[in-house]
Amino acid sequence: MKRARPHVVFDIVGTLVSFDAYFSHINQTIGPKLLSHTITAQTFGYTWMTAAELEFTFLSISSRHRQYTPVLSAVFFRTLFMLGVPSPRSEFTEAERDACIAGYSLLELRPGVGECLETLRAGGFTVWALTTGDPTRVLGYFANGGIEFPRENFITCDTSGVAKPALESYKPALEKFGAEDQKWFAAAHMWDVSAAVKAGFRGAYCTIYEQDACESIFSEKMEVVADDLVTMAQRIVDASNQ
Numbered sequence: 001m002k003r004a005r006p007h008v009v010f011d012i013v014g015t016l017v018s019f020d021a022y023f024s025h026i027n028q029t030i031g032p033k034l035l036s037h038t039i040t041a042q043t044f045g046y047t048w049m050t051a052a053e054l055e056f057t058f059l060s061i062s063s064r065h066r067q068y069t070p071v072l073s074a075v076f077f078r079t080l081f082m083l084g085v086p087s088p089r090s091e092f093t094e095a096e097r098d099a100c101i102a103g104y105s106l107l108e109l110r111p112g113v114g115e116c117l118e119t120l121r122a123g124g125f126t127v128w129a130l131t132t133g134d135p136t137r138v139l140g141y142f143a144n145g146g147i148e149f150p151r152e153n154f155i156t157c158d159t160s161g162v163a164k165p166a167l168e169s170y171k172p173a174l175e176k177f178g179a180e181d182q183k184w185f186a187a188a189h190m191w192d193v194s195a196a197v198k199a200g201f202r203g204a205y206c207t208i209y210e211q212d213a214c215e216s217i218f219s220e221k222m223e224v225v226a227d228d229l230v231t232m233a234q235r236i237v238d239a240s241n242q
Helices: 022-037 042-062 068-074 076-082 093-104 113-122 135-144 168-175 190-199 227-240
Strands: 004-009 126-131 154-158 182-187 204-205 225-228
Touching: 004 204, 022 093, 042 068, 042 154, 068 076, 068 093, 068 154, 076 093, 076 154, 093 135, 113 227, 126 168, 135 154, 168 182, 168 190, 182 190, 182 227, 190 204, 204 227
Parallel strands: 004 126, 004 182, 126 154, 182 204, 204 225
Antiparallel strands: none
8 A cells, every 4th residue: 555645736937936037137128118108027027928828828728728938929019009008019029029038038946945845855745846837948947046856746737738727737736646645736826726726735825926815716725825935835844744
């Protein structure tokens, strides 16, 4: 009989990885042009990637899954228009768009990621990743931050062709664990971790990105809530031992 083991699956981008470098790269590339329309780089960056995530998700749930980066590229000019730029293609170029997207590859790990993962592993957990990103780019964030993350514990939604938070997207992770194993999902996106709980995980939510959990629309129980990654990791370990 196999011994029950504790596992924790992380969302990566937005949770263990910050968007700060992406916003900074946008500012360096097109910041002055954006400000001429009273748009900050962070306002545009957040709106742009949120618009891309919307279309990415809609494509996925209608059985037309695409990788995220081409979708991000496709909605660049539309996002500018929606934010009030009347003729985006006359002011912004495809080269600028591509330079901004390149900033997505420069994202950096959040403070405390190393200690967070060490705490969990010392507590007996096997750490996994489930992401909508492509493996090369996302694993590069760890390599650039000097942290080794095993490729065999890295799961991408591109493999199944179903994007988070569709409940089916969490199955490839759940299927790797035994029936008696502890199965935790940790994220800084409430939409993600709450869906994972509905799919069968125990939930751990970190407020480091969103701050406001919007609990009025996400009713699933979070067994752990913390303001930083290290505290979240320790609370997961403590909860698993109770």
